[in-house]
Amino acid sequence: MSARPAPPPSDVSAGTGLAGVIGLVLWVLTCRFWPQIVTTLGLSAPAEVMDGPSAALAALLFSGSAMIGYALLVEKVHLRPSTGIDWSRPRPLREVLDISITKIAGLWTTWAVIGFAYCIARWYWRGQYVFAMEVLETAAPFLFLGAIPYVLWLDRVLVNPRDASWHFGAMLIGREPWDPAEVKRHALAWLVKGFFCAFMISIVPGGFAAVIHFDWASVLDDPVALGTLLIETMFMIDVQIAMVGYLVTMKPLDAQIRTANPHLSAWVAALICYPPFILMGDGDVLDYRHNGAEWAYWLQGHTGLLWLWAGALVFLTAVYAWATVAFGLRFSNLTYRGVLTNGPYRYTRHPAYLSKNAYWWLASLPFLTTSGSMVDAIRNTVILGLVSAVYYWRARTEEQHLLAEDAKYREYHAWMAEHGLITSILRKLARAVTPCRPVVQPAE
Known part of the structure; x- marks a missing residue:
C-alpha cells in the first residue's frame, strides 16, 4: 500500500x-x-x-x-522572493522619490476616502462602532505621517515600486500612464481593510473583557460555566489574531494582500454575514432563533449531556480559533495572501466555516422551540440550513478566486479532494447521492 x-x-x-x-x-x-x-x-x-x-x-x-x-x-519571511523585495540592491533615494510621492498621494487619498465613508455612514457612530471610530481617529495622524518614511524606505528595495498604490496615485496626478487593473486591485484591497478593520476593532474589547472578568475559580464543577469560559476564550483568540492579520498587510512580512476577491458574488456572500448588512441578526431575514433557546436550556438537569455538549462546543470553537491562528499574520476575508495547507487546513479546505456552522446547529438546536410550535421549529431549522448554505456559497466563491490566482492552491485543492480526511469523505458522499449523468454522444 x-x-x-x-x-x-x-x-x-x-x-x-x-x-x-x-x-x-x-x-x-x-x-x-x-x-x-x-x-x-x-x-x-x-x-x-x-x-x-x-x-x-x-x-x-x-x-x-x-x-x-x-x-x-x-x-525569515522578509527574504522570500514573494515579498517583491531585493534587500541586496537598495536604490538611491533620489531615484525613487517621484515614485514614492506618487504612491503617498495615492495612499493619503485612499485613507481620506475611507475616512469620509466612515463619517457619512451612520452605523459607524452608534453602538460598539463608536469605539472603533475613536481608535481610528487617534491613529490617523500616525498613519498619514508614518507613511512618508515607510514608503521612502520600502521603495528603495522593492523590485517593482510601481505597485497598485502607485498606479492609483498616478491616476490622480495624471503625469504618467497608469493601469486600470492595478487601480481596481488597489481599491478592492483597501475596501477589504476599510470595512473589516472597523468591524474587528469594534469587537476587540467585548470578548477580551468577558474572558478577564469571568470568575475562573468557580467554573470547574459547572459544565455550562466552564464551557462558556472556554468558548469565550476561543472567540477572543480568534478576534485578536485576526485583527493583527488585518493590520499588518506589509510586504517585508510577506503578508501583503496580493489580490482581493474580484467576484461580486463573493462580496455579497461575505457582507451579508457582517453588520450593517448582516441577515442573521435578531429579527432579520435569516434569524433562526425565533422562540428558540440555547443548548443549556434544553439539557438542564441532564449533567452527563451538559458535559458532553459543552465538550463538543468547546472543541468546535477550538477548531474555529485554530483555523484563524494557522494564518499567522495573513488572516483576512476576501483576499489572497498565500496558500495555507497545514493545521486544520490539512483535513478540510474550510475548517472555520465547517466548525462554525456545526457549532450553531449544536448550540441552538433549532428544531426545539419554547413555544412548542411545529411551525417555529420547521422555520428555524430551514433558516439555519439557509445560513449554512450562505457559508457554502462563501466557500465556493473563495475557491473560485484562489483557483484562478495560484497554481499551488490548485494543487492543494486537488490533493484535498483525494486525501483530505473530511473533504475526501464529503466528496465521496456527494458522488454517492448524485446520480451519474448520461454521457451524450456527439451527433454523427
Whole structure:
C-alpha cells in the first residue's frame, strides 16, 4: 500500500500563529492577575484587574509582536522572493522619490476616502462602532505621517515600486500612464481593510473583557460555566489574531494582500454575514432563533449531556480559533495572501466555516422551540440550513478566486479532494447521492 502523498508546502508555518497565542495568553494572565502583581512587586499602580478597551488593544501588541518576531527571526519571511523585495540592491533615494510621492498621494487619498465613508455612514457612530471610530481617529495622524518614511524606505528595495498604490496615485496626478487593473486591485484591497478593520476593532474589547472578568475559580464543577469560559476564550483568540492579520498587510512580512476577491458574488456572500448588512441578526431575514433557546436550556438537569455538549462546543470553537491562528499574520476575508495547507487546513479546505456552522446547529438546536410550535421549529431549522448554505456559497466563491490566482492552491485543492480526511469523505458522499449523468454522444 503506497503512502499518502503530502500536500503542497504551506506558505505559513504553525509557529507564527502559536507565537501569537503565547504572547496573547501572557498578556491575558498579566491583566487578570494584575492586582496580585502590583501587591507582590510593590508597584505604585492601581491594583485592579485590567479589562478595559486599552488593555484589549494592548493585547494586539503582545500577540502581533510575537508573531512578527517569529516570522522575521525564525522563518525569515522578509527574504522570500514573494515579498517583491531585493534587500541586496537598495536604490538611491533620489531615484525613487517621484515614485514614492506618487504612491503617498495615492495612499493619503485612499485613507481620506475611507475616512469620509466612515463619517457619512451612520452605523459607524452608534453602538460598539463608536469605539472603533475613536481608535481610528487617534491613529490617523500616525498613519498619514508614518507613511512618508515607510514608503521612502520600502521603495528603495522593492523590485517593482510601481505597485497598485502607485498606479492609483498616478491616476490622480495624471503625469504618467497608469493601469486600470492595478487601480481596481488597489481599491478592492483597501475596501477589504476599510470595512473589516472597523468591524474587528469594534469587537476587540467585548470578548477580551468577558474572558478577564469571568470568575475562573468557580467554573470547574459547572459544565455550562466552564464551557462558556472556554468558548469565550476561543472567540477572543480568534478576534485578536485576526485583527493583527488585518493590520499588518506589509510586504517585508510577506503578508501583503496580493489580490482581493474580484467576484461580486463573493462580496455579497461575505457582507451579508457582517453588520450593517448582516441577515442573521435578531429579527432579520435569516434569524433562526425565533422562540428558540440555547443548548443549556434544553439539557438542564441532564449533567452527563451538559458535559458532553459543552465538550463538543468547546472543541468546535477550538477548531474555529485554530483555523484563524494557522494564518499567522495573513488572516483576512476576501483576499489572497498565500496558500495555507497545514493545521486544520490539512483535513478540510474550510475548517472555520465547517466548525462554525456545526457549532450553531449544536448550540441552538433549532428544531426545539419554547413555544412548542411545529411551525417555529420547521422555520428555524430551514433558516439555519439557509445560513449554512450562505457559508457554502462563501466557500465556493473563495475557491473560485484562489483557483484562478495560484497554481499551488490548485494543487492543494486537488490533493484535498483525494486525501483530505473530511473533504475526501464529503466528496465521496456527494458522488454517492448524485446520480451519474448520461454521457451524450456527439451527433454523427
